[in-house]
Amino acid sequence: MRILIADDSTLCRLTIKRFLSWNKCYDIAEAANGVEVLEQHRVFKPDLIFMDITMPVLDGISVLRIISKIDKTVKIVIVSSLGNQRFIHAESLKQGAFFTLPKPVNQDSLMQVLDAVQKLANVGGK
């Protein structure tokens, strides 16, 4: 599975990357702003994107709105540290996100999301 981690903070990218690194099947790429996410979406063609909301140049929600319009197969998980989690969750799902995770990300919830994506992919494959 190809996974893209999009966050302007190197530390946050590293945290998620470390959680994912135990599984060698994952192909991981990174992006530091909204335009880079679109660029990676074109070149790297990820199956799953972990994306922060506040990013320079173009924010996460805008990228989510664009990608959900052009690509129906990629799953996007919004990772956010902003205050109102319930509102963010509702808004993200409305715009086509697969799930939302609060920051700091913990390994359990990350694994649950990956599990769900994997299962969905298997169902789709059959």
Add this chain to the structure above:
Amino acid sequence: MQKITVDELQEGMVCGKTIYDDRGTLLISRGAKITKSYIQGLKKYNIGLIPIESGQLSEAKLDSLVKPTRQFTACKALISDIDQYRTVKVCRYLDKVEEVLYQAIEKHYVKEYLNSMMQNDILYKHSVRTAILAVCMGIQNEYSNSDLEYLTIAALMHDVGMGRKFSEENSEHAFVGFNKLRQNNDIDMIVALVCLQHHERHDSKGYPIGFGKNEIIEFARIIAVADYYDRLILKKCTPYQAVFKVIAGKGNMFDPASISLFEATLR
């Protein structure tokens, strides 16, 4: 050499100066004998005065004529054209605008696109004029050379989704253009994004997606202003009416910062 109107032209006269159309396409070279088909062509292209030579030119003289490249003359013609708006101070930035424009045209995909647009006069002129105005605003904003180059490419290609027909009602063109540019790996994503967002508004009432003020990238905000101004001119607004309408859009259609840049480029 004297200048006469197309109606006064007669067959057998000798053209005194090479004549180009607005895009720099060579119509008649210097020294060519005027024929019936030339007169019809000149009428079609709306060429005002024709310079006519009384004597014959030698072949050696003809060879020594410097023929500028097509794109070079095209831009030159359009720069002088936009200067006739009498509102935008292109003269002040002329050297820089020319430099950036030629740099952008060097890119093969820009060249291909401009060549494919040769059939569509309105769209071609609109794109180049938008680019010139956008670059003026970019210079005002003290952009670096590479930023200006991206801004120019984005402005030249912002209506790529229009296809061959330029129409106001085609609201799908922004998205179509974005998809087209996105699939070409040579083109920077910023250029594609500008294409997507150039009809978005500051108050989120734009199309195709309805982005808000903070979700529109800076290049798209600048090009939106330049694009709107030129579309008003195309709709036969006078330059002053157009400037007034653009400035009236401050805070609802356009963000105040881009309008300040636009105001700074005015005379």
